[in-house]
Every structure is written in structure tokens, then in C-alpha cells.
Amino acid sequence: MxxxxxxxxxxxxxxxxxxxxxxxxxxxxxAYENPELLPEAPTNVIDLADSLASIQQDELDQxxxxxxxxxxxxxxxxxxxDRTPGRSVKExxxxxxxxxxxxxDPRGGNLLNFSVGDDLYDLLPRTFWIELQTxxxxxxxxxxxxxxxxxxxxxxxxxxxxxxGGCQVVPGLPREQWILTLITSILGGVVLGxxxxxxxxxxxxxxxxxxxxxxxxxxxxxxxxxxxxVTRTPDWLPVLRNVAGFTLGALVAYLAPLLGxxxxxxET
Numbered sequence: 001m002x003x004x005x006x007x008x009x010x011x012x013x014x015x016x017x018x019x020x021x022x023x024x025x026x027x028x029x030x031a032y033e034n035p036e037l038l039p040e041a042p043t044n045v046i047d048l049a050d051s052l053a054s055i056q057q058d059e060l061d062q063x064x065x066x067x068x069x070x071x072x073x074x075x076x077x078x079x080x081x082d083r084t085p086g087r088s089v090k091e092x093x094x095x096x097x098x099x100x101x102x103x104x105d106p107r108g109g110n111l112l113n114f115s116v117g118d119d120l121y122d123l124l125p126r127t128f129w130i131e132l133q134t135x136x137x138x139x140x141x142x143x144x145x146x147x148x149x150x151x152x153x154x155x156x157x158x159x160x161x162x163x164x165g166g167c168q169v170v171p172g173l174p175r176e177q178w179i180l181t182l183i184t185s186i187l188g189g190v191v192l193g194x195x196x197x198x199x200x201x202x203x204x205x206x207x208x209x210x211x212x213x214x215x216x217x218x219x220x221x222x223x224x225x226x227x228x229x230v231t232r233t234p235d236w237l238p239v240l241r242n243v244a245g246f247t248l249g250a251l252v253a254y255l256a257p258l259l260g261x262x263x264x265x266x267e268t
Contacts (some may be wrong), residue, residue, distance in 0.1 A: 035088035046089070049079040051104055051147040060152065073120075073162050074099040075155060079147075081106065100158060104151050111150055112137030123166030124158070131170045132157060173233045181225050181238070182245050188221030189246040193253025221246050 037048060044064040045057050052060065064075050076093050078084075078101060085092070095101060101115040112133050116124075135141065136154045145153075161167035195213035196206050225246065229238050 034083055035085050035092075037083060037085045038088060038092050044075070044093075045077045046085070047077075047079045048083060049081040049104065049106065049147075051079040051106075051151060053148065056148055056152070060155070064155075067159055071162055072098060075102070075158065076100070077102045077104070077151060077155070079104040079151070102151065102154060104147060106142075106147065109139065110134070110137040111139075111142050111147060112154055120162075124161055125168060128161070128167060128170060135170055135174065169228075169231050171232060173229060173235075173238060177228060177232075178238050181228050182242055184220045185225030185242040185246040186249040188217040188219075188225055189249025189251075190253045191217040191220065192246075193250040193256075196250070196254055197257055 037046075039046065044061045045052070047057055060077065064077075068074050074093070074095070076089075076095070076099065078089055080103065089095070089101070093099070093101070095115070095117070097117040097119040099115075099117045100120060103113040103115065104111050105113065110133055114129050114133065116129060132154055136150045136157075142150050157170050157172070160171055191213055192210055195217070196210040198204060199206055199209070221242075225242050226239060229242060
């Protein structure tokens with residue numbers, strides 16, 4: 001009976017000992033805040049995760065120095081995996097309101113993270129940084145192009161936009177995004193074609209219904225079909241393709257009832 005009474009106390013003591021031992025063994029404090037990882041020589045790139053080749057680090061370091069001298073904007077790169085210098089990089093690089101710190105960490109769902117100074121939001125809004133992260137830091141882009149290309153592409157977009165005096169969206173139109181705009185353009189044409197089908201004898205075009213449905217097909221074609229294209233690239237070829245897709249979708253939807261009526265007569 002006495003042993004049974006003391007058994008829960010023994011289990012509790014053993015649990016407490018295990019927790020204390022785990023706290024003593026776990027190196028969390030050193031892993032996430034270790035200024036000793038900072039290099040002695042000044043540099044614009046700290047590659048703790050080995051995401052960049054040596055020649056890429058040197059070229060990127062020189063390019064970021066030249067960009068800072070040219071524009072006054074400070075861009076810095078930190079790659080990390082299981083260890084990081086933590087907040088000590090802010091003092092090491094003297095990060096201020098005109099600075100951007102790109103942190104590449106492959107442990108998360110997205111490779112890229114950005115620490116942005118307040119002065120940059122006047123030129124590059126928060127939606128720009130979200131799109132930049134999702135375009136170049138997603139797992140599919142990193143898998144197909146590598147971590148180095150992801151980092152360099154993001155920096156090139158930032159530099160291009162700052163030289164332009166600002167961007168609302170990330171420059172460039174990925175193929176996947178253009179295909180999406182083409183689909184929405186075709187859907188907009190289909191909506192217009194169905195709305196414009198004649199509903200009375202002698203009426204060639206139901207412009208009233210086309211006008212009623214204009215908010216729907218206008219949003220699909222103009223806002224989602226043409227808007228993302230013209231704001232991201234000066235190339236007219238994807239614009240012409242989307243216009244052609246819109247026109248084809250409208251014609252097919254408009255002529256569908258006529259084709260259905262003529263098919264039985266052709267069989268007889």
C-alpha cells in the first residue's frame with residue numbers, strides 16, 4: 001500500500017527531471033541568437049546555408065555595393081538553416097529605414113522572407129513584397145531553378161523597381177500567370193457571347209443583355225485578363241493572345257444556338 005501511494009510521486013519526479021534535462025541539452029538559445037556567426041570582414045552577403053556558390057557571393061556582394069552607391073538603397077542577404085546570427089545582423093549592417101534584408105531559410109514553406117524599411121513602402125507597397133515572395137520563393141520555383149536563382153531573381157526585381165522609381169507589382173509575367181489571364185479572358189468572352197444571343201425575332205445582337213452582364217465579363221477580361229499583363233510586361237504578344245481568346249470565346253458562345261439549330265437539318 002505504501003509503495004502504491006508513492007508511485008505517482010515517483011512518476012512526477014521522473015517527469016520533472018526529464019524536462020530539466022531536455023532544457024539543459026537543447027541548444028535553442030545558441031541556435032537562434034549567435035552573433036559569433038557574423039563574419040569579421042564587411043560583406044553584403046552572409047551565406048550560412050550555402051545557398052550560393054563562392055563566385056555568386058562575390059559577384060552579388062559587388063553588385064549590391066555598386067547599387068547602394070548608385071541609389072542609396074541598402075540591400076543585404078542572409079541565408080540560414082539551423083543557425084542564425086539573429087538580430088545582431090541589424091547592428092552589423094546598420095540596417096535602417098532605407099534597407100531591405102532578404103532572409104533565405106529553406107526550412108519553411110517559402111524560401112524568402114523580407115525585412116523592409118519604412119521608406120521603401122512609398123515605392124514598393126506591401127502587396128509587392130507578398131507577390132515577390134510567392135513568385136520566387138515558392139517550392140516549385142526553388143525546385144526547378146535552385147535557391148541561388150530564387151535569391152538573385154528577387155534581388156533583381158527589387159533593384160529594377162527602385163531604379164524605376166517604384167512598382168505596384170513585380171515586373172515580368174510568368175507563363176503560369178499568363179495562362180491564368182488567358183483562361184479568364186476566354187471566360188469573359190463566353191459570358192459576353194451568351195449574354196448577346198438574340199432573344200427576339202429579327203434581333204441580331206442583344207446589346208441590352210450584353211450591357212447588363214458587362215460588369216461580369218468586363219472584370220474577367222479587363223481586370224483579370226488584361227490588367228495583370230499590361231502592368232507586368234511591355235510585350236504586346238500576350239495582350240494580343242488574350243484579346244484573341246476573348247473574341248473566340250464570345251463568337252463560340254454567340255453562335256452555339258445557331259449551330260444547334262442547323263445540325264438537325266443537315267442530318268435530314
